[in-house]
Amino acid sequence: MSEAPLRARATLRLAAGMAAAVALLALLAMGLQYRLVENRLMQAQRALLAADLGGLAALYDQRRIIALREAIAYRAAAPGGEMLVLLDREGRVLAGTRDDWPAGLAAEGAGFVIDPAQEVVLDGDRWLVVARDLPGGFPLLVGRSLEPVDDTLAALRRGMLGLLAALLVAGAGVGWLAAASVMGRIGRVNALADRVAEGDLDARLPGPRSADEFGLLETHVHGMLDRISNLNRATHRLSDTIAHEMRTPLNRMLQKLGRIEGQEAVVAELRGEMRQAIRVFDSLLDISRAEADQGHGGGLVPVDLSAVAVEVWELYQPLAEDKGLVSSAQVAPGVRVLGDRNLLAQMLANLLDNAIKYCGPGDRLDLSLEAGAQSVLRLVDTGPGLPDEMKDAVFERFTRAERDRARGISGHGLGLALVRAIALRHGARLSLPKVGKGLTVEIAWPRAPG
Amino acid sequence: MQDRILIIEDDAETAAAVAAVVAELGCEAEIRGTLDEGLAEAGLGDYRVIVLDRMLPGGDGVEAMARIRAVGSRALILVLSALGRAAERVEGLEKGADDYLPKPFEPDELRARLRALLRRGTMQVLDNDLLAFGELEIRMKARTVHVKRTHVPVSPKEFELLTYFARNAGQVVTRMQLLENVWHLHFDPGTNVVDVHVGRLRRKLEDAGSAAIQTARGEGYVFAPLGAAG
Secondary structure (H helix, E strand, C coil): CCHHHHHHHHHHHHHHHHHHHHHHHHHHHHHHHHHHHHHHHHHHHHHHHHHHHHHHHHHHHHHHHHHHHHHHHHHHHCCCCEEEEEECCCCCEEEECCCCCCCCCCCCCCCCCCCCCEEEEECCEEEEEEEEEECCCEEEEEEEECHHHHHHHHHHHHHHHHHHHHHHHHHHHHHHHHHHHHHHHHHHHHHHHHHHHCCCCCCCCCCCCCCCHHHHHHHHHHHHHHHHHHHHHHHHHHHHHHHHHHHHHHHHHHHHHCCCCCCHHHHHHHHHHHHHHHHHHHHHHHHHHHHHCCCCCCCCEEEEHHHHHHHHHHHHHHHHHHCCCEEEEEECCCCEEEECHHHHHHHHHHHHHHHHHHCCCCCEEEEEEECCCCEEEEEEECCCCCCHHHCCCCCCCCCCCHHHHHHCCCCCCCHHHHHHHHHHHCCCEEECCCCCCCEEEEEEECCCCC | CCCEEEEECCCHHHHHHHHHHHHHCCCEEEEECCHHHHHHHHHHCCCCEEEECCEECCEECCCCHHHHHHCCCCCEEEEEECCCCHHHHHHHHHCCCCEEEECCCCHHHHHHHHHHHHHHHHCCCCCCCEEEECCEEEECCCCEEEECCEEECCCHHHHHHHHHHHHCCCCEEEHHHHHHHCCCCCCCCCCCHHHHHHHHHHHHHHHCCCCCEEEECCCEEEECCCCCCC
């Protein structure tokens, strides 16, 4: 359920990353290009200005201000991308492409060389100008418009922006496609893993493996799954074989026991021992089977947990009563869970058997099953409870309190281990809440569908 | 005519032990050691009961039950197997076995179960509302019990227990049979919880003057309301 947005996020991240990388590289290249073009254009304008100054210098050499004035007047008649202004000693305009000296522009030096030149903004356009004070007090202004440069650069910028946008879109698109294809193929493997996790150990990906890393990944995963299912089959076969190989000789022993006469007490004791050995053995197999089946719903059907609880309670309640326990059961009717009736009954029987074993006369024993969003089965007793240091270990196999051995309470420490294995098999949560006295076991069941 | 019982079992010693029990019941035993031979024999002979092993040369007996039906046998099937965990017993019963006994087994237990199966075919259905065993009367619809015309209050489970006893009157029923048929539980609870229930019912009946339920030597109880303990 949460896989789809997860995959989309990874795809998006990859696509965005690829687009950004492409765009960044392009931006760097275009920036260098831009600098180069800008420099070349500025150099061209400077060269033009230098040529203008050269021409004016030649005229000035011949006939001084007169020649300059004529030339400027002539040029001003057809103005191009240039600015020329010549003033007299009183600051009146002798000739020029404009009617005044630009405000705030100071004349520097007296020669016709290009340096120092200045960039000014006049009427919204940029100009490269040279302002001079010619001998005798005649200020001269020669300038070249930078408008063509700015126009070209603006066009260049527009082009670059467009290109950048196109690159971003293309990069994102290509990135998306690449990421989607990668994620799609990883998604196939993930979907397979999900099916396996749900218990379908024989699930495999259809179609041929491709000859790349993904094909290799799928081959590896398939190899692992083959190994797991072989092991699984071998385990099942082994537990059947062990059962057969152990119970068949036990059976022969039992038949021979029947032929022994005159030692009834010993024979009965041996029978009891054999029965106990088989119980331990079955519990171990039940635990490992329940643990192996943990987390997948195969084989589970809707079961009326209330009915099972009442039935097992009625089976054990007289036992509690005979032992002098004060018992009560409050079982909400109609609580249904996905389960295995037999396992559930076994779990309840183990819990009740355990509680009755440890409680003494006068102790309380209360079973309750609450319906709700999460049904909770609770068995509360006021018996000796558990030492704190045992609370974590008590559900492990073969865990027994020292004091039980001391008190001579028999058992193999498998009852609660089986309880836990069965609870986990049903996806239920088992806990031992802290209580003042005795032991409380709580099992919270997942809601059954339907 | 003697009832015939087919034993399909590959362990010779077990087969002999089963055959001994069959002989005690006054039936004729036929032994086959592999699944295929057993299947062939099941189709030929007219058997009342087939005692079927699971892990046989040739396959799993439980999987072969459909084939036993297919060869035309109408015998009741008792699975006798080393696959004796609760889950395996439930599986066998769900797949059509009439009874399922795990190995190792007590001869008494097998005898009680074979007897119950043999009787199943001949027993008239208990559709009478009133079951009367001398002074003990059970009314099925009202779910009441009377001894010498006195009402004996019993719990619903005790009533079920009593009717199961009544249905097997005169025969030994084992604790395991009671657990399976009255409580529908297929695992060994370790403690003899069943004894507590039988003890209570028995005391109630005895207080009212009926010694119908008696402990049978060895493995169980016998319901003998007319005095003659079996």
